Amino acid sequence: MTIQVGDAIPSAKLMQGTPDGPQETSTEALFGGKTVVLFGVPGAFTPTCSAKHLPGFVENFDALKAKGADVVACMAVNDAFVMAAWGKDQGVDGKVVMIADGSADFTKKLGLELDLTARGLGIRCQRFALVAKDGKVTHVAVEAPGAFEVSRAEAVLGAL
Known part of the structure; x- marks a missing residue:
């Protein structure tokens, strides 16, 4: 089942x-005692993810922080080397945590897996995009297949 507003972020180890x-x-270290914006993408270096999704969060980082986000994190089912290289390529410059x-x-614990x-x-x-405060989900938005609307940085700003 997909994670819902009010649910606790599940315990997991991440890189x-x-x-x-x-x-x-760990999710405890990432989410504990903080307001976290986490957005997930199907893959690093993929077209929409690289042209729109990640850049939107980099561009809106200051606005997200001003609205209360302590951490902005991007997650993909890729390895940490790929995520670091993608972050460097996209100029995240320490703004977005690359998970x-x-x-x-x-991803499976969140119920957000996609079989490609x-x-x-x-x-x-x-x-997707979600907001969690001290490990509890306060907002979650999952895109319909092929869509890019509800998980955009601008949409998350409206939810903060």
Whole structure:
């Protein structure tokens, strides 16, 4: 079942893509005591993700912080090396935390997996955005297949 408003963020280990290489983190460390905007994409370096989704959050970072976000994080079912390289390519410059869910474990716990095996991509993450305050979901928006509306940075700004 897809995570809903009022649900607790499930416990999981994640890898963070950093310029210094992969760093392990946990959902407790990422979400505990903070207001977190987490958005998920089907894959790093993919067209909509690279041209619109991630850049929108980088461009709106200051506005998101002004509306109360302590952390803005991007997650994909990719490895931490790919996420770090994508962050560098996109100029996140420490604004957006690049989260790798390489085996889709956290994605599955959120109920947001997307089976793209027929396209040669395996299990991926649906395109979504959520806001969590101290580990509790206060907003969640999942895109319809092929859409890019409700998970945009501008839509999340309206939800903060």
